[in-house]
Amino acid sequence: QVQPVESGGGLVQTGGSLRLSCAASGQTFSTYTMGWFRQAPGKERDFVAAITWNSASTFYANSVKGRFTISRDNAKNTVYLQMNSLKFEDTAVYYCAASRTYRTESRDSYEYWGQGTQVTVSS
Secondary structure: OOEEEEEOOEEEEOOOOEEEEEEEEOOOHHHOEEEEEEEOOOOOEEEEEEEOOOOOOEEEOOOOOOOEEEEEEHHHOEEEEEEOOOOHHHOEEEEEEEEOOOOOOOHHHEEEEOOOEEEEEEO
């Protein structure tokens, strides 16, 4: 079992950068695929990026490909989301989640979720 806790959100101008962090408690963190999702007001929670337990595979939503980078440090039980060239439409609450499925974008396969961190991009 893991309990993710996100940090690093904030207000940034269009074109700027932010790095989100997700620190997860639990001794089995290194066995989980970790993902980032986001939810804008009035919209569904959508997949953003994920990384397998061994960092062998990373995958992204088309809307963030080339701008966002996911990484992890299993020694620190932490996963990161580097967000560059931010756009107004990236504004959302960003959630970190953990899944036992090796490589998945499906929200339903993620078992453990953080409380979210707000990212606001001003135009």
